């Protein structure tokens with residue numbers, strides 16, 4: 001049985017949902033997205049995702065077609081209709097389908113944004129066995145555009161990066177620019193050295209992860225020391241621990257970087273503790 005998805009105001013079976021071939025998301029990657037995780041049938045960090053969505057749209061001059069309350073209703077309805085217990089809701093908003101291809105933005109009075117949402121069911125998402133063994137990453141050059149703080153649907157390079165990692169027998173790639181790690185292909189990157197959590201500072205170089213914000217707040221509350229600055233691959237290889245964060249992976253230990261074991265080569269206590277705190281607090285605060 002297929003899913004029920006949302007397209008421009010309608011809840012439809014997935015095989016009956018369509019968008020135009022002239023949609024600017026399809027032709028020009030002219031759109032933004034969010035992924036909100038679902039635990040126990042509830043939305044995690046929803047307010048953060050909606051706030052970042054509004055910012056991404058505003059940076060691209062795309063009209064925000066729905067209020068936060070309307071978005072919450074749609075998310076909840078899709079979770080309900082699809083019986084999602086654990087998993088996520090994917091949301092995409094594009095500049096719409098003007099009826100032809102043109103580099104010039106269409107008149108927003110005539111062309112309304114396209115809104116698509118669908119669910120992904122992932123039973124046992126929070127109990128992933130991978131969290132017990134950790135993941136391996138390779139480093140690749142970061143050749144993405146300069147506005148990585150906007151969550152656009154231009155995911156070709158991250159997708160290629162994931163394939164390069166797979167080919168190398170690894171799980172993911174950390175992107176490097178000017179000698180320093182920016183972020184993972186679909187997550188933020190961290191190392192732990194001497195008890196200190198180090199992660200790149202916010203700028204247009206990286207996506208401002210919603211999970212990152214929550215995890216750093218929890219770390220500080222737990223009296224852990226956080227240093228927001230760029231770090232190198234060499235530092236990661238010499239670190240005691242490494243990990244990533246994202247809405248779909250929560251806090252995930254990294255045990256190998258470019259073939260070198262990080263610390264003991266097994267998930268470390270800081271990542272494990274942060275994962276535990278994040279999951280516990282997220283479940284409590286989920287809506």
Ligand code: PDD
Pocket residue numbers: 035183184185186187188206207208209210211212245246247248
């Ligand atoms: N990716 N950096 C990049 C490049 C990302 O694509 C993501 C999220 C993150 C982490 O952000 P957050 O904590 O808000 O999920 C960082 C999502 C999960 C995806 O593309 O599926």
